[in-house]
Amino acid sequence: MKRTAVAGLALALAATAVFATAPAQAQRAPAAAKMPPVTIYHLEGRRSERIVWLMEELGLPYTLEFKPADMAGTAASLRAINPAMPVFPTVKYGDQVFVESGAIIDTIISRHAPGKLEPALNSPDYPYHRMWMHYAEGSLASRVIADYRVWQIQPPTARAALVDSEQVVQFAEDYLGKHPWFGGSQFSAADIMMVFPLNFAMQLNVVDKNQFPKINAWKAKIEARPGYQRMIAKARPKGMIGNLNPLPKHAPPGPRPAPAAAAPKR
Template sequence: MKTFSAIALAMTMAFAAQACTSAPPAAEAQVAQTQPTPKIVIYHAEGRRSERVVWLCEELGLPYELKFRRGDVAGSFEDIFAVNPGMRVAPTVFYNDELLVESGAILEVILDRNGNGRLVPPVNSADYGLHLKFMHFAEGTLASDVIADYRVARATDGKAPRGEKETDGQRAMRFAEDHLAKYPWFGGSEFTAADIMMVFPISYAIRMNVADPAKYPRIAAWQQKVEARPAFKRMLAIARPDGRVAPPPSLTLP
C-alpha cells in the first residue's frame, strides 16, 4: 500500500506540474479569447475625454456609433443624462448592453476584449509597467493637478502661475517631461494607449496656460508626433469638426 501510494502521489505531482507549465499566462489567454466585434455606442461632448474612445476605435479599426449634438455641448450632455441619469459624463459608452464610464476603464475594456495585443506592451516586457503607470497617471495625478491649478488661479487673480516655485500641475508636467528624456513614448518604446490618455491633460495644461510650453520641449515634440497620427486626425475631423466649442477662458499671462 505504501509503494502504491508513493507512486500515485508522484504521478499526481507530475501531472499537476505539467498542467501548470502548459497553462498560458492570463494576458495571452485574454488575447486568444478576443471577443467578436462589439456594438460600441459613444455618447460624446466636443472637447471632452470622450475623444479618447473615438481615437482608440480609429486606431484599432473598430466600428462605432458616435452620438453628440454638433456645436451644442449642453445639448450633448442632455442626451447623456437621458441614457445615464446617474452619472452625466462624457464619455458614456455602451459596449453591447454594458454601460461604461471613465475613459481609462473604457479603453482597457476595449483593448482587453478587442485589441488583439495592440497598443498594450506584453505583460512581461519592461514597457508594460511604464504603459500602465501613465494610463493611470494621466487622470490620477496630471489631470487632477493641472485642473486644480487652473481653478485656484481663476478663483484668485486669474493669472497664469509663472513663479519660481512649481505648482503641483507643473511638477506633474515635469515628471512627464523627464520620462520623455528616456523613452520616445509614455508606454516606453512604442506608441500605446497610455499616449492616448496623456494627450488630454497635457493639452489642457498648455492651452489654459497652467504650464509654460517652453519649459517642456520633449512634451512639445511628443505632441507633434501623436497629433500627426492618421487616427488622431480622423478623430478630430469626426469628434471635433468645428474645433473647440465654448472652451473655458485661459489664464492670463503675466
C-alpha cells in the same frame, strides 16, 4: 526575514521565472472576443475623444453620439442615457452603460484587441505604460484641473512646497526625454490617455508650454498619426466648442521651498 516577506520573495522570484522562461506561445494574447455595439457619448475636445481615437487606432466599429457645435443638445442626449453621472465619455456597450475613459479603454483592449496598443506583459515598458495610463487622470488631470480652478480665484505668487502642476508635467517631460512614447518604445493607449491633460495644462496656461520641448515634440508626432487625424475629423467636424479661458499667467518659475521648511510645525 519574516515568513510573509520570504513567501512574498519566493512568489516574486517564481513570477520572474515564469516570465523569463515561459515559451513564446504561452505569452501570446488571448483571442479577441466579439464586440457588442458600442456608442460613445461625446462632446468636442473632451475626454470622449480618447475613446473615438482608440477605436480609430484599432479599426473597431462604433457609433458617435453628439450634436456638432450644439452643447445643449449634446448634454441633453448624455443626460437621457446617464442621468446619474453625466460625463464625457459615457459609453453604451451592449446593454451596459459605463464611464471612466481608462476603464473603457482597458475593457475594449482586454476583450476586443488583446495585445494591441500596450506593451507585452513581460516587457520592461509594461509597468510604465500602466503607470501613465493611471497617471493621466490620477495625478496629472486632477492636479492641473484643481490648479486651474483655484488659480481663477487667486493666482499663485510662488511654487507649491510639494507637487504642483509644473512638477506633474515635468515628470512626463523627463520620461519623454528617455522614451519616444508614454508606452515606452512604442505608441500605446497610455499616449491616448495623456493627450487631454497635457493639452489642458499647456493650452490653458496652467504651465508655460515653452518649458516642455519633449512634450511639444511628442504632440507633433501624435498629431501626425492618421488615427488621430481621423478622430479629429469625426469628433470635431465643426471645430471646438465651449473653450475654457486660458489663465492670464502661469505660476512663476523658481526654486521650490524645501518641504520641511514649508510643513506646518506640530
